[in-house]
Amino acid sequence: MTDTRAPERRRFFRQLLGTDNASQPGRAPWHRVPEVGAGDGDVLWSGWTGNGELFVVGDEGMVLRYTSSADAGGAQWQHMAVPTRLPLHGIWGPAANNLYAVGWMGALLHFDGAQWQLLRGGVIDEKGGRFAACKENTPLFAIDGNDQGMAWAVGDDGVILHFDGANWQSEQSPTQVNLRAVACGPNNTVYAAGGEGTVLHRDSEGLWTKLDCPLGSGFHALLVMDDGSLLLGGGRYFVNQGGFRGELVRYQNGQFQALKFDEPMPRLRSLKAYKGGVLIVGDQGHLYYFKDLRLDKLESNSHHDLMDIILLSTGEALVVGDFGTIMTAAEDFTQALAPPPMAAAASPWQTMVVPTENQLWGITEGPDGTCYACGEAGTVIRLRGGSWELLPAPSELAVHCLWDTGAGLFAAGQLGRIYRFDGQQWALHYDLNLDLTILGMWGSSPESLYAVGDEGLILHFDGLRWQRMPSGTQSALYSLWAMDDEHMLAPGDFGLVLRHNGKDWSEFNVGTENFLYGIWGDSLSNIYAVGLSGTLAHFNGQRWQQMATRLREDLLAISGSDAAGAFAVGTRGCVLRLDRDQWVTEVSGSDAGLRAVCATRSGAVYAVGDRGTVLCRNGKTGH
Template sequence: MTQARHGDTPQADRRRFFSQLLDGARSRTPQRAPWRRVPEVGAGDGDVLWSGWAGNGEVFVVGDEGMVLRYTGAPDTAGQQWERMRVPTNLPLHGLWGPSPDCLIAVGWMGTVLHFDGTEWHQQRGGIVDDEGRFAPCSENTPLFAIDGNAAGEAWAVGDDGMILHYDGSEWHREASPTRINLRAVACAPNGTVYAAGGEGTVLQRNREGRWLALDCPLSSGFQAMVLLGDDELLLGGGRYFVDQGGFRGELVRYRHGEFQALTFETPMPRLRALKAYKEGVLIVGDQGHLYYFKELRLDRLESNSHHDLMDIITLPTGEALAVGDFGTIMTAAPDFTAALAPPPAAAQPSPWTAMASPTANQLWGIHEAGEGTCYACGEAGTVLRLDADGWHALPAPSELAVHCLWDSGKGLFAAGQLGRIYRFDGSHWQVHFDLHLDLTILSLWGTGPDSIYAVGDEGLILHFDGLGWKRMPSGTQSALYSLHGWDDRHLLAVGDFGLVLRYNGKEWGEFNVGTENFLYGVWGPTLEDIYTVGLSGTLAHFNGQRWQLQPTRLRDDLLGVAGSPAAGAFAVGTRGRILRLEEGQWLTEPSGSDVGLRAICATQDGGVYAVGDRGTILRRDPQGHDA
């Protein structure tokens, strides 16, 4: 603990240290700021800290013996600022990455992969033991040493024997590696390229097609770390053992324009362990407490006041950083640690969506555009709305029952919902068109014309109207079907419980495996080779004409609807006002300006987009709505 001055309490002095540490605006120049240990770290002299992560006012640090330390700024009952978390392993943890503090991944010895969901750590991979309780000699137990990910929520981990693992947002898969040399570093470039590096000058590059290639590096450095200086420019650090010098000598190598260049400096360096972007340059840590600041080919040694090996660098939201290492070391040059964890407040992001006046406060379940361009919405207590030139207006209610879906056949508007009833609107009155006489809810309608309309709902219900009457079709399931979409009478999809997807070929319905057990609530696609389905806990999958692939969204919100049009593009909506927009193959979050649940979306022929949901909410995104 920092020594208290006369008249000050240790608690006040500690608060002063933390408050001063995080104020990045008053930090001194990188070359002059001395580094010092962060007080009250819950690690001892026998602990090695290997890596960490910081964001949203929190810090996580991982190390030997399955150690995970967490700093939230809120002291516990004993007044401690750092919490040692419970984890399902005592194996060393070498790397940590994640998009948010409730979605972190740690990797380590014996192939250990741990996931943190914001509440608990769960072991996902590695640590396999045989019948005698010893670690099994299998590839899954290959030690992992580094992990990095991209903005889409994908991650790559690397380790011994050229091991490369890819996390697609839901599962881990091993990728073919062109080397058996031990890998110690991995980095993801914004353009989709991924790099890995390791012993004997090994540098690998993963192209956008997912294939790993070995770059021709003429140097034999043992790379331990790297940092991206640009999409195709790297700075690599590590070292080699030299017998005549009786130890390791640190080395820096730059990769630019397809060529490797060894950087030489007058002052010899020990083995380098980590490199991170820092204050318009690069921060470098290494053995024996060595700290350097690199910028424009100039290398300055920083005052570390430590002789312990430093293993990694954790960048903080303000641009400050922590260095972690041997003997439970956590160090920083920031004058105020707590302030450096809290990013400056950001201005609210403008939303291209506007709330429309709604004639109802009832929950809205569906929205549909008729062939001639008129939009309709439906919901609880028989609510049916029509969009006219002067806004939304309520139509007469078909009944007091909830209406979940609508479809315009070209010869009348159909509405369906509770108790298996289907109504038809002739422009002035509703009439019962079909009554199933069962307590089953119809959840979705879709059709090709007035003589061919399909309906799906509870307990595997599928109905077809052939122009003469409604008939029930065998579905082969008792699971609920929430959404229906088609292209013609021989190509339809219905999605439902536990990842169920049914496909209709004009004769029968059969299962179409997506690869998830999450409930699926919406399905849409412009072509048979470009289909999306959305569901529980941010589930989003894409079919490219050959196979389904789950796409990472990093969302905890349920996605309840998806739709698109050539003029508007594609959108998905969900709970807590969540809206996603598809742009160049990536689903991007778009501010909705609302926090209510959105249950359905319609992208119109003229480019307008409407989303409806709880409390009668109707949002509009005009064709000229700016991009978020």
């Protein structure tokens, strides 16, 4: 499990839940697009979008097409028939029915709106039955075109191909160095870049020249800026640093300058203009936003190599990479791709009046049926007679979770502090004396209470004192679910679930790499886990299985009861209800992020979240 320091973990958690500066342009956290149709063994290299359609190319001749409408099998991502199994590294075209893709062994393909055709490359030696050692088979790695319908593709050995609008032909190259990037500039100029600090320029007359770059960078990415300067990204191997190190270089007024930053970067793969700045992707899941010589690392929730950036017409973007990765910062990538008309629908949920506008983190039902919710700035509210009332604040710190033992209400949150409410006032019950946030609580009795949180924190109260339990992980643990003291689960990062057997905690992997935030079940053979990018998994007593939700929202909590059924909630007012064995979407009537949900024993369901939002469904409280 990745070892992440507490400040970084808390910053991620704040950004995920909307309390940090994630709303600033270019700085929102990224998440995977669900149900892409590519597997963990697939490398996705590049993509193209236009007119509401999306094409993504990758290894094994893969071309994925997304059209916002499902095929006969219900899939929205469709694998296209392609006449080669060669890896495809780049794609460009003036329209969805006129696309070109380039790849390994000089593969150059054209899509005419009906089918893909191999135009050149992939030549087989008739005698040996293998790829021939000819110039036409020189691997191609990048392609770009201009508004006039002309395009250029570059690859190994300095090869440059030019499309004049009718035919492809080779152009004389001033280098034999491997080229990895090409970009069209203003006035019919073109730039290309590659290994050993190689940067080429093509003037409007068609002459390629090599620019005098004193740096030895291996360039993989190239961006022509609005002011005519160049931004180049890549990396090279440093023996004294034991691996590749990323480099960002600016070419301006005839001078190359290596930009220096405090934090080392991995090899950079792609640069694209994005939200007033530059989006940069690289190896090991690294995402950066660059503006005014400032480099901000973005939350990618991934450690896979990211290969390219696909800009969308709405100003949003997709990032593609290793392990079938397609990611976005857009809350709904379908709307970012081509906003569909939304029909209004009636909602079974009602918004309740509450005495706070503070963000609410958690909600719980006590043994007597009383519901409590908690949130920022020490907010604790109680539901009585169908109305929410404000209780005294335990402190000024945020309260993330509550648990009513029947012999006292416990509240926990920031700085590892736990408070107990006796019905009149709060008292500090335990102080961890560490800057760790407690995120979830559960108890079976007043003599057995558990709490989990940042950096694998697990605490147990035995009726006399709180003690820390070894968890074996540095992952944040976001919540707790249990049948009893010997059957307990705590979800965390990258598909991690910790399982407690009454003595020890051990890993119980769900089979996804997305973060998991909530778990609920009505038996040990019927358990659900929810998380990032609409992740929903089911455990049948033997194994976990991923369930298709078609959601772009993050699912942040789940709860159920015999009288109410089961519900999951998440960002942008997302609500799912379990209907027999299928999860169906419900209209919540709210766009607020929903952070917690409680399905009560009486049959009422409450969801709480941003801006003090409290929603109720089928409540029997007479509100």
